[in-house]
Amino acid sequence: MADGSIYNYDILILATGAKIAPEEIDGMKAEEWQKSVFDFYTFEGALALRNKLREWEGGKLLVHITEMPIKCPVAPLEFAFLADSFFKHKKMRDKVEISFVTPLSGAFTKPKATAALDHLLDEKNIKIEADFAIESVDNDRKVIVDYGGREVPFDLLVTVPTNKGDEVIARSGMGDDLNFIPTNKATLQSLAFENIFVLGDASNIPASKAGSVAHFEAEILTENIKHYIKGEALSEEFDGHANCFIETGGGKALLIDFNYTHEPVEGTFPFPGVGPLRLMKESRMNHMGKLAFRWIYWNMLLKGTHIPFVSSHMEEAGKNFN
Protein backbone atom coordinates (compact mmCIF):
# COMPACT_ATOMS: atom_id res chain seq x y z
CA MET A 1 0.00 0.00 0.00
CA ALA A 2 1.07 3.62 -0.48
CA ASP A 3 1.53 3.98 3.30
CA GLY A 4 3.85 0.98 3.42
CA SER A 5 1.40 -1.44 5.02
CA ILE A 6 1.34 -4.96 3.67
CA TYR A 7 -1.60 -7.34 3.24
CA ASN A 8 -1.19 -11.03 2.49
CA TYR A 9 -3.61 -12.92 0.30
CA ASP A 10 -4.52 -16.45 -0.67
CA ILE A 11 -6.73 -15.30 -3.50
CA LEU A 12 -6.58 -11.88 -5.13
CA ILE A 13 -9.26 -10.31 -7.30
CA LEU A 14 -7.98 -7.41 -9.38
CA ALA A 15 -10.57 -4.85 -10.44
CA THR A 16 -8.46 -1.75 -10.99
CA GLY A 17 -10.33 -0.67 -14.12
CA ALA A 18 -9.08 1.44 -17.01
CA LYS A 19 -8.45 5.16 -17.31
CA ILE A 20 -7.57 7.66 -19.99
CA ALA A 21 -3.99 8.40 -21.01
CA PRO A 22 -4.10 11.51 -23.25
CA GLU A 23 -0.31 11.86 -22.96
CA GLU A 24 0.00 8.88 -25.34
CA ILE A 25 -0.72 11.17 -28.30
CA ASP A 26 1.55 14.06 -29.24
CA GLY A 27 -0.17 17.39 -28.64
CA MET A 28 -3.35 15.99 -27.13
CA LYS A 29 -2.79 17.21 -23.60
CA ALA A 30 -1.20 20.51 -24.64
CA GLU A 31 -2.13 24.22 -24.94
CA GLU A 32 -5.61 23.51 -26.24
CA TRP A 33 -6.47 20.89 -23.57
CA GLN A 34 -9.78 21.90 -22.00
CA LYS A 35 -9.86 24.97 -24.26
CA SER A 36 -10.84 23.32 -27.54
CA VAL A 37 -9.71 19.74 -26.85
CA PHE A 38 -11.80 17.84 -24.29
CA ASP A 39 -12.38 14.37 -22.89
CA PHE A 40 -15.60 13.31 -21.17
CA TYR A 41 -14.26 10.14 -19.51
CA THR A 42 -13.18 11.99 -16.36
CA PHE A 43 -15.30 14.14 -14.05
CA GLU A 44 -13.07 17.20 -14.64
CA GLY A 45 -13.18 16.66 -18.40
CA ALA A 46 -16.96 16.26 -18.52
CA LEU A 47 -17.48 19.36 -16.38
CA ALA A 48 -15.12 21.51 -18.46
CA LEU A 49 -16.83 20.30 -21.64
CA ARG A 50 -20.29 21.09 -20.26
CA ASN A 51 -19.18 24.66 -19.52
CA LYS A 52 -17.66 24.97 -22.97
CA LEU A 53 -20.82 23.70 -24.70
CA ARG A 54 -22.95 26.28 -22.87
CA GLU A 55 -21.16 29.14 -24.58
CA TRP A 56 -19.86 27.54 -27.80
CA GLU A 57 -21.14 29.31 -30.87
CA GLY A 58 -20.67 26.51 -33.34
CA GLY A 59 -18.21 25.31 -35.95
CA LYS A 60 -16.62 21.92 -36.58
CA LEU A 61 -17.21 19.41 -33.80
CA LEU A 62 -15.20 16.20 -33.92
CA VAL A 63 -16.17 13.24 -31.77
CA HIS A 64 -13.05 11.13 -31.79
CA ILE A 65 -11.77 7.72 -30.65
CA THR A 66 -7.99 7.50 -30.29
CA GLU A 67 -7.47 3.74 -30.28
CA MET A 68 -9.24 0.56 -29.19
CA PRO A 69 -10.01 -0.83 -26.71
CA ILE A 70 -11.94 1.86 -24.84
CA LYS A 71 -14.47 1.54 -22.05
CA CYS A 72 -18.00 1.55 -23.25
CA PRO A 73 -17.26 1.55 -27.00
CA VAL A 74 -20.71 3.03 -27.66
CA ALA A 75 -20.20 6.10 -25.42
CA PRO A 76 -18.61 8.27 -28.13
CA LEU A 77 -21.47 7.39 -30.49
CA GLU A 78 -23.98 8.32 -27.84
CA PHE A 79 -22.12 11.59 -27.41
CA ALA A 80 -22.41 12.30 -31.13
CA PHE A 81 -26.15 11.49 -31.18
CA LEU A 82 -26.83 13.53 -28.05
CA ALA A 83 -24.79 16.46 -29.41
CA ASP A 84 -27.00 16.44 -32.51
CA SER A 85 -30.06 16.51 -30.27
CA PHE A 86 -28.56 19.17 -27.96
CA PHE A 87 -27.74 21.59 -30.79
CA LYS A 88 -31.18 21.06 -32.34
CA HIS A 89 -32.74 22.07 -29.02
CA LYS A 90 -30.52 25.13 -28.89
CA LYS A 91 -31.71 25.92 -32.42
CA MET A 92 -28.14 26.06 -33.68
CA ARG A 93 -27.75 22.66 -35.37
CA ASP A 94 -27.17 24.47 -38.69
CA LYS A 95 -24.12 26.18 -37.18
CA VAL A 96 -22.50 22.90 -36.13
CA GLU A 97 -20.83 20.36 -38.38
CA ILE A 98 -20.50 17.04 -36.51
CA SER A 99 -18.03 14.36 -37.58
CA PHE A 100 -17.34 11.00 -35.94
CA VAL A 101 -13.65 10.11 -36.31
CA THR A 102 -12.67 6.51 -35.55
CA PRO A 103 -9.76 4.10 -36.04
CA LEU A 104 -12.34 1.44 -36.93
CA SER A 105 -13.75 0.93 -40.41
CA GLY A 106 -17.23 2.03 -39.35
CA ALA A 107 -19.32 3.21 -36.42
CA PHE A 108 -18.94 0.09 -34.30
CA THR A 109 -16.89 -3.04 -33.97
CA LYS A 110 -19.42 -5.62 -35.15
CA PRO A 111 -20.73 -5.64 -38.75
CA LYS A 112 -24.53 -5.70 -38.29
CA ALA A 113 -24.55 -3.06 -35.55
CA THR A 114 -22.16 -0.97 -37.66
CA ALA A 115 -24.58 -0.99 -40.57
CA ALA A 116 -27.48 0.10 -38.33
CA LEU A 117 -25.42 2.77 -36.58
CA ASP A 118 -23.85 4.10 -39.80
CA HIS A 119 -27.40 4.58 -41.03
CA LEU A 120 -28.38 6.51 -37.88
CA LEU A 121 -25.30 8.74 -38.20
CA ASP A 122 -26.25 9.47 -41.76
CA GLU A 123 -29.84 10.23 -40.81
CA LYS A 124 -28.63 12.70 -38.18
CA ASN A 125 -26.25 14.32 -40.64
CA ILE A 126 -23.15 13.22 -38.75
CA LYS A 127 -20.22 12.58 -41.05
CA ILE A 128 -18.03 9.55 -40.42
CA GLU A 129 -14.23 9.59 -40.86
CA ALA A 130 -13.24 5.92 -40.59
CA ASP A 131 -9.85 4.17 -40.47
CA PHE A 132 -8.23 7.18 -38.82
CA ALA A 133 -5.22 6.21 -36.66
CA ILE A 134 -4.25 9.47 -34.96
CA GLU A 135 -0.59 10.44 -34.74
CA SER A 136 -0.85 13.96 -33.31
CA VAL A 137 -2.98 17.00 -32.50
CA ASP A 138 -1.69 20.17 -34.13
CA ASN A 139 -2.63 22.85 -31.58
CA ASP A 140 -1.72 25.85 -33.76
CA ARG A 141 -3.59 24.79 -36.85
CA LYS A 142 -6.33 22.96 -34.93
CA VAL A 143 -6.18 19.78 -36.98
CA ILE A 144 -5.72 16.14 -36.04
CA VAL A 145 -3.26 14.22 -38.17
CA ASP A 146 -3.12 10.46 -38.76
CA TYR A 147 -0.11 8.27 -39.53
CA GLY A 148 -0.98 8.30 -43.21
CA GLY A 149 -0.81 12.13 -43.24
CA ARG A 150 -4.59 12.55 -43.41
CA GLU A 151 -5.80 15.70 -41.59
CA VAL A 152 -9.17 16.60 -40.11
CA PRO A 153 -9.71 20.20 -38.91
CA PHE A 154 -11.69 21.02 -35.76
CA ASP A 155 -13.03 23.92 -33.74
CA LEU A 156 -14.01 21.62 -30.90
CA LEU A 157 -12.37 18.22 -30.45
CA VAL A 158 -14.12 15.82 -28.09
CA THR A 159 -11.81 12.86 -27.84
CA VAL A 160 -11.71 9.53 -26.07
CA PRO A 161 -7.96 9.23 -25.38
CA THR A 162 -6.11 5.91 -25.23
CA ASN A 163 -7.46 3.80 -22.34
CA LYS A 164 -4.93 2.04 -20.13
CA GLY A 165 -4.94 -0.07 -17.02
CA ASP A 166 -3.60 1.40 -13.77
CA GLU A 167 0.16 1.92 -13.29
CA VAL A 168 0.07 -0.48 -10.34
CA ILE A 169 -0.40 -3.27 -12.87
CA ALA A 170 2.67 -2.14 -14.81
CA ARG A 171 4.69 -1.82 -11.58
CA SER A 172 3.67 -5.37 -10.64
CA GLY A 173 4.93 -6.62 -14.01
CA MET A 174 1.51 -8.08 -14.76
CA GLY A 175 0.26 -5.97 -17.64
CA ASP A 176 0.43 -6.02 -21.43
CA ASP A 177 1.56 -2.91 -23.33
CA LEU A 178 -1.59 -1.07 -22.21
CA ASN A 179 -1.34 -2.30 -18.60
CA PHE A 180 -4.24 -4.71 -19.07
CA ILE A 181 -3.88 -8.08 -17.35
CA PRO A 182 -3.69 -11.16 -19.58
CA THR A 183 -6.69 -13.21 -18.45
CA ASN A 184 -8.45 -16.42 -19.45
CA LYS A 185 -11.53 -15.14 -21.30
CA ALA A 186 -13.75 -18.00 -20.07
CA THR A 187 -12.67 -18.55 -16.44
CA LEU A 188 -11.46 -14.99 -15.66
CA GLN A 189 -8.34 -16.39 -14.01
CA SER A 190 -5.08 -14.53 -14.63
CA LEU A 191 -2.88 -16.35 -17.14
CA ALA A 192 0.23 -15.75 -15.04
CA PHE A 193 -0.94 -16.63 -11.50
CA GLU A 194 -3.59 -19.19 -10.67
CA ASN A 195 -4.68 -17.50 -7.42
CA ILE A 196 -5.31 -14.15 -9.12
CA PHE A 197 -8.65 -13.40 -10.80
CA VAL A 198 -9.53 -10.35 -12.84
CA LEU A 199 -12.87 -8.56 -12.94
CA GLY A 200 -14.04 -5.79 -15.25
CA ASP A 201 -12.06 -3.33 -17.32
CA ALA A 202 -8.68 -4.33 -15.85
CA SER A 203 -8.45 -7.55 -17.90
CA ASN A 204 -7.44 -7.99 -21.53
CA ILE A 205 -10.32 -10.31 -22.47
CA PRO A 206 -11.92 -9.61 -25.85
CA ALA A 207 -15.24 -8.43 -24.38
CA SER A 208 -16.51 -4.85 -24.17
CA LYS A 209 -15.21 -2.85 -21.25
CA ALA A 210 -18.64 -2.13 -19.85
CA GLY A 211 -20.43 -2.13 -16.53
CA SER A 212 -22.84 -4.76 -17.81
CA VAL A 213 -19.90 -7.03 -18.67
CA ALA A 214 -18.35 -6.59 -15.21
CA HIS A 215 -21.76 -7.42 -13.73
CA PHE A 216 -22.18 -10.65 -15.73
CA GLU A 217 -18.55 -11.58 -15.05
CA ALA A 218 -19.05 -11.20 -11.31
CA GLU A 219 -21.61 -14.02 -11.25
CA ILE A 220 -19.23 -16.34 -13.10
CA LEU A 221 -16.27 -15.30 -10.98
CA THR A 222 -18.06 -16.01 -7.71
CA GLU A 223 -18.71 -19.59 -8.78
CA ASN A 224 -15.20 -20.10 -10.11
CA ILE A 225 -13.57 -18.83 -6.94
CA LYS A 226 -15.70 -21.25 -4.94
CA HIS A 227 -14.49 -24.02 -7.27
CA TYR A 228 -10.91 -22.86 -6.86
CA ILE A 229 -11.12 -22.95 -3.07
CA LYS A 230 -12.42 -26.53 -3.22
CA GLY A 231 -9.66 -27.48 -5.63
CA GLU A 232 -12.15 -28.21 -8.42
CA ALA A 233 -11.93 -27.34 -12.11
CA LEU A 234 -13.06 -23.80 -12.93
CA SER A 235 -16.15 -24.96 -14.75
CA GLU A 236 -18.08 -21.73 -15.13
CA GLU A 237 -17.42 -20.07 -18.45
CA PHE A 238 -17.95 -16.43 -19.28
CA ASP A 239 -19.38 -16.03 -22.80
CA GLY A 240 -18.53 -12.34 -23.24
CA HIS A 241 -22.13 -11.23 -22.67
CA ALA A 242 -22.64 -7.45 -22.98
CA ASN A 243 -25.84 -5.46 -22.97
CA CYS A 244 -25.75 -1.75 -23.76
CA PHE A 245 -28.29 0.99 -24.20
CA ILE A 246 -27.34 3.60 -26.78
CA GLU A 247 -29.10 6.91 -26.27
CA THR A 248 -29.81 8.31 -29.72
CA GLY A 249 -31.30 11.69 -28.74
CA GLY A 250 -34.84 13.05 -28.93
CA GLY A 251 -36.05 10.71 -26.15
CA LYS A 252 -35.12 7.54 -28.03
CA ALA A 253 -32.57 4.82 -27.52
CA LEU A 254 -31.27 1.65 -29.09
CA LEU A 255 -30.40 -1.55 -27.24
CA ILE A 256 -27.73 -4.09 -28.17
CA ASP A 257 -27.08 -7.51 -26.63
CA PHE A 258 -24.13 -9.65 -27.73
CA ASN A 259 -21.27 -11.96 -26.69
CA TYR A 260 -17.94 -13.37 -27.93
CA THR A 261 -19.51 -15.35 -30.74
CA HIS A 262 -22.80 -13.59 -31.50
CA GLU A 263 -22.73 -10.05 -32.79
CA PRO A 264 -25.64 -7.72 -31.96
CA VAL A 265 -28.69 -8.45 -34.14
CA GLU A 266 -32.34 -7.47 -34.22
CA GLY A 267 -34.84 -9.12 -31.90
CA THR A 268 -36.60 -8.63 -28.59
CA PHE A 269 -35.38 -8.32 -24.99
CA PRO A 270 -35.55 -9.69 -22.34
CA PHE A 271 -38.53 -11.92 -23.34
CA PRO A 272 -37.99 -13.77 -26.65
CA GLY A 273 -40.61 -12.64 -29.17
CA VAL A 274 -42.28 -10.29 -26.69
CA GLY A 275 -39.87 -7.57 -25.64
CA PRO A 276 -40.87 -5.07 -24.50
CA LEU A 277 -37.49 -3.79 -25.62
CA ARG A 278 -36.46 -4.03 -29.26
CA LEU A 279 -32.87 -4.90 -30.09
CA MET A 280 -30.96 -2.75 -32.59
CA LYS A 281 -33.96 -0.51 -33.32
CA GLU A 282 -34.32 3.07 -32.17
CA SER A 283 -37.41 3.43 -29.95
CA ARG A 284 -38.91 5.43 -27.11
CA MET A 285 -39.48 2.23 -25.15
CA ASN A 286 -35.73 1.58 -25.12
CA HIS A 287 -35.17 5.06 -23.71
CA MET A 288 -37.74 4.28 -21.00
CA GLY A 289 -35.79 1.08 -20.37
CA LYS A 290 -32.64 3.09 -19.79
CA LEU A 291 -34.48 5.41 -17.40
CA ALA A 292 -35.86 2.40 -15.52
CA PHE A 293 -32.32 1.10 -15.30
CA ARG A 294 -31.37 4.06 -13.10
CA TRP A 295 -33.70 2.71 -10.45
CA ILE A 296 -32.54 -0.87 -11.01
CA TYR A 297 -28.93 0.25 -10.66
CA TRP A 298 -29.31 1.94 -7.26
CA ASN A 299 -31.91 -0.39 -5.80
CA MET A 300 -30.96 -3.79 -7.15
CA LEU A 301 -27.51 -3.92 -8.76
CA LEU A 302 -25.65 -2.18 -5.97
CA LYS A 303 -27.38 -4.36 -3.40
CA GLY A 304 -26.48 -7.49 -5.33
CA THR A 305 -30.11 -8.40 -6.02
CA HIS A 306 -30.38 -10.57 -9.12
CA ILE A 307 -32.21 -8.86 -11.98
CA PRO A 308 -35.03 -11.20 -13.01
CA PHE A 309 -34.99 -12.42 -16.64
CA VAL A 310 -31.49 -11.11 -17.36
CA SER A 311 -28.85 -13.81 -17.13
CA SER A 312 -25.10 -13.70 -17.21
CA HIS A 313 -25.11 -15.88 -20.30
CA MET A 314 -26.60 -14.33 -23.41
CA GLU A 315 -30.08 -15.54 -24.39
CA GLU A 316 -30.11 -16.79 -28.01
CA ALA A 317 -33.90 -17.10 -28.35
CA GLY A 318 -35.76 -14.06 -29.67
CA LYS A 319 -32.86 -12.95 -31.84
CA ASN A 320 -32.75 -12.95 -35.64
CA PHE A 321 -29.31 -14.38 -36.34
CA ASN A 322 -30.18 -15.75 -39.81
Next chain:
Amino acid sequence: MEKEIAGKMIKVNDEGYLTDFSQWTQEVGAAIAEENNIVMTPRHWEVIAYLQNEHKNNVALSIRKIGKSDVLDIKEFYQLFPQGPLKTSTKIAGIPKPASCI
Protein backbone atom coordinates in the same frame (compact mmCIF):
# COMPACT_ATOMS: atom_id res chain seq x y z
CA MET B 1 -17.50 -19.06 -49.55
CA GLU B 2 -14.88 -19.56 -52.24
CA LYS B 3 -13.28 -17.04 -54.53
CA GLU B 4 -10.92 -17.46 -57.44
CA ILE B 5 -7.59 -15.89 -56.52
CA ALA B 6 -4.48 -16.32 -58.69
CA GLY B 7 -6.24 -19.09 -60.61
CA LYS B 8 -7.14 -21.17 -57.56
CA MET B 9 -10.37 -21.56 -55.58
CA ILE B 10 -9.63 -20.10 -52.16
CA LYS B 11 -11.85 -20.15 -49.06
CA VAL B 12 -12.57 -16.61 -47.86
CA ASN B 13 -15.05 -14.89 -45.52
CA ASP B 14 -17.48 -12.23 -46.72
CA GLU B 15 -14.86 -9.51 -46.27
CA GLY B 16 -12.39 -11.42 -48.43
CA TYR B 17 -10.07 -12.68 -45.67
CA LEU B 18 -8.69 -16.20 -46.11
CA THR B 19 -10.29 -18.68 -43.73
CA ASP B 20 -7.75 -21.45 -44.33
CA PHE B 21 -4.16 -20.26 -44.10
CA SER B 22 -2.84 -23.50 -45.64
CA GLN B 23 -4.24 -22.25 -48.97
CA TRP B 24 -2.01 -19.17 -48.89
CA THR B 25 0.88 -18.83 -51.32
CA GLN B 26 2.90 -15.79 -52.33
CA GLU B 27 0.91 -15.72 -55.62
CA VAL B 28 -2.35 -15.55 -53.67
CA GLY B 29 -0.92 -12.73 -51.53
CA ALA B 30 0.26 -10.86 -54.61
CA ALA B 31 -3.15 -11.16 -56.26
CA ILE B 32 -4.90 -9.78 -53.16
CA ALA B 33 -2.34 -6.95 -53.04
CA GLU B 34 -3.05 -6.10 -56.66
CA GLU B 35 -6.79 -5.94 -55.94
CA ASN B 36 -5.93 -3.40 -53.24
CA ASN B 37 -3.71 -1.40 -55.58
CA ILE B 38 -0.50 -2.30 -53.80
CA VAL B 39 2.66 -3.13 -55.70
CA MET B 40 4.60 -5.60 -53.56
CA THR B 41 8.35 -5.08 -52.99
CA PRO B 42 10.78 -7.28 -51.02
CA ARG B 43 10.21 -4.97 -48.04
CA HIS B 44 6.45 -5.60 -48.25
CA TRP B 45 7.07 -9.35 -48.15
CA GLU B 46 9.32 -8.99 -45.09
CA VAL B 47 6.49 -7.25 -43.27
CA ILE B 48 3.99 -9.89 -44.42
CA ALA B 49 6.26 -12.67 -43.13
CA TYR B 50 6.55 -10.85 -39.81
CA LEU B 51 2.75 -10.52 -39.50
CA GLN B 52 2.26 -14.19 -40.36
CA ASN B 53 4.78 -15.16 -37.73
CA GLU B 54 3.13 -12.99 -35.07
CA HIS B 55 -0.20 -14.56 -35.95
CA LYS B 56 1.30 -18.05 -35.69
CA ASN B 57 2.50 -17.16 -32.18
CA ASN B 58 -1.00 -15.98 -31.22
CA VAL B 59 0.03 -12.34 -30.83
CA ALA B 60 -2.98 -10.07 -31.24
CA LEU B 61 -2.00 -7.53 -33.88
CA SER B 62 -2.61 -3.82 -33.44
CA ILE B 63 -1.18 -0.60 -34.87
CA ARG B 64 0.32 0.07 -31.42
CA LYS B 65 2.09 -3.34 -31.36
CA ILE B 66 3.51 -2.76 -34.83
CA GLY B 67 4.81 0.63 -33.67
CA LYS B 68 6.62 -1.01 -30.77
CA SER B 69 8.09 -3.84 -32.82
CA ASP B 70 11.66 -3.56 -34.05
CA VAL B 71 10.62 -4.60 -37.55
CA LEU B 72 9.05 -1.34 -38.68
CA ASP B 73 7.45 1.85 -37.35
CA ILE B 74 3.90 3.02 -37.94
CA LYS B 75 4.95 5.64 -40.50
CA GLU B 76 6.58 3.03 -42.70
CA PHE B 77 3.63 0.68 -42.22
CA TYR B 78 1.40 3.42 -43.69
CA GLN B 79 3.81 4.07 -46.54
CA LEU B 80 3.79 0.40 -47.48
CA PHE B 81 0.05 -0.15 -47.04
CA PRO B 82 -1.72 3.22 -47.28
CA GLN B 83 -5.33 3.41 -46.03
CA GLY B 84 -5.95 1.05 -43.15
CA PRO B 85 -2.56 -0.76 -43.21
CA LEU B 86 -3.53 -3.40 -40.66
CA LYS B 87 -6.67 -4.34 -42.56
CA THR B 88 -4.92 -4.54 -45.92
CA SER B 89 -1.71 -6.23 -44.82
CA THR B 90 -3.48 -8.99 -42.90
CA LYS B 91 -5.68 -9.67 -45.90
CA ILE B 92 -2.61 -10.03 -48.13
CA ALA B 93 -0.93 -12.18 -45.46
CA GLY B 94 -3.88 -14.59 -45.45
CA ILE B 95 -4.49 -14.17 -41.72
CA PRO B 96 -7.67 -12.98 -39.96
CA LYS B 97 -8.56 -9.30 -39.71
CA PRO B 98 -7.30 -8.25 -36.27
CA ALA B 99 -10.04 -8.30 -33.68
CA SER B 100 -8.56 -5.40 -31.74
CA CYS B 101 -12.02 -4.08 -32.00
CA ILE B 102 -14.60 -5.00 -29.40
